[in-house]
Amino acid sequence: xxxxxxxxxxxxxxxxxxxxxxxxxxxxxxxxxxxxxxxxxxxxxxxxxxxxxxxxxxxxxxxxxxxxxxxxxxxxxxxxxxxxxxxxxxxxxxxxxxxxxxxxxxxxxxxxxxxxxxxxxxxxxxxxxxxxxxxxxxxxxxxxxxxxxxxxxxxxxxxxxxxxxxxxxxxxxxxxxxxxxxxxxxxxx
Numbered sequence: 001x002x003x004x005x006x007x008x009x010x011x012x013x014x015x016x017x018x019x020x021x022x023x024x025x026x027x028x029x030x031x032x033x034x035x036x037x038x039x040x041x042x043x044x045x046x047x048x049x050x051x052x053x054x055x056x057x058x059x060x061x062x063x064x065x066x067x068x069x070x071x072x073x074x075x076x077x078x079x080x081x082x083x084x085x086x087x088x089x090x091x092x093x094x095x096x097x098x099x100x101x102x103x104x105x106x107x108x109x110x111x112x113x114x115x116x117x118x119x120x121x122x123x124x125x126x127x128x129x130x131x132x133x134x135x136x137x138x139x140x141x142x143x144x145x146x147x148x149x150x151x152x153x154x155x156x157x158x159x160x161x162x163x164x165x166x167x168x169x170x171x172x173x174x175x176x177x178x179x180x181x182x183x184x185x186x187x188x189x
Contacts, residue, residue, distance in 0.1 A: 001175060003033045004068035008075030008086030010039050013156060015112035015148040019167070020074040022158035023110065026168040031175050033072060036064050044091040058092045065093050065101040070178040071135075072171075074110045077122035087129065094133040103134040106182045108174040110143035110167070118146030138177045143170050 005024065007017045024033040040057040048054060065071065075082050094100045109126055111119025123142050130137050143166065145151055151160035158164055 001031045001069045001178060002067065003027070003031060003070045003072050003174070003178075004064050005033045005035045005072045005074065006038065006086070006089065007035070008038070008073065008083045010085055014076065015114070015145070015152060015156075016074045016076050016110075018152050018156035018158065019110055019112040019143075019145060019148075020072070021156070022164065023072060023074070023167055023171060026164060026171060028168075028172050028175055031171065034064070034068075036061060038085050038089050041085070041089050041092060044088055046095075049092070049095055061089060062093055062101055065105065068105070069182055070106040070108065070174060071102075072108045072110065072174065073126065074112070075119065075122050075126060077111060077113055077115070077119040080121040081125045082122050082129070086126075090129060090133065098134065100133060102130070104136060104183055106136045106138065106174070106178040108138045108140070108142070108170065108177070110145070110170070112145040112148045112152075114148055116146045118144030118148075120144055136177075136181050138174055140170070140173060140177075143167055 005020045007020045009016045027033050042055050075086055094102050109123050111123055113119040127137050151163050153159050
């Protein structure tokens with residue numbers, strides 16, 4: 001199973017990028033998580049969202065989403081919501097509506113934050129956005145890694161064993177959810 005991992009932070013040393021890296025290591029056997037970085041995605045412009053003018057990096061993102069069996073989005077919380085860079089990427093991929101690569105795509109959500117609540121508000125906002133794209137958001141509370149500095153070492157490795165176990169269990173649940181509701185990527189248009 002191929003999962004596309006997207007971190008909603010551009011900061012190289014972000015806890016959310018580190019959490020995505022941990023997920024890649026903790027994925028169940030037979031599940032690979034490829035990372036797509038959003039740092040080259042331009043701001044959404046509907047004038048450019050046509051086949052002969054769409055920016056190459058946007059085309060690459062849409063193709064990666066299409067080819068994946070599921071998505072794993074790992075996002076920080078900015079001002080009680082998702083970062084603009086993540087919302088922007090979703091705006092590009094969600095078009096055309098009803099026929100976008102997000103329609104019918106199983107999606108799991110994780111957050112890491114320095115706060116105690118671990119990005120819960122961002123996850124709720126992201127779920128609302130993704131439901132509007134016809135994505136199949138996994139019905140699970142998600143992974144909320146609060147007080148992240150206590151759970152990652154200075155190199156960005158997730159060292160807190162209970163969190164590692166929870167992430168591994170979540171990824172197993174995402175695999176099962178994807179097998180239950182997902183359409184194989186090769187069958188999607």
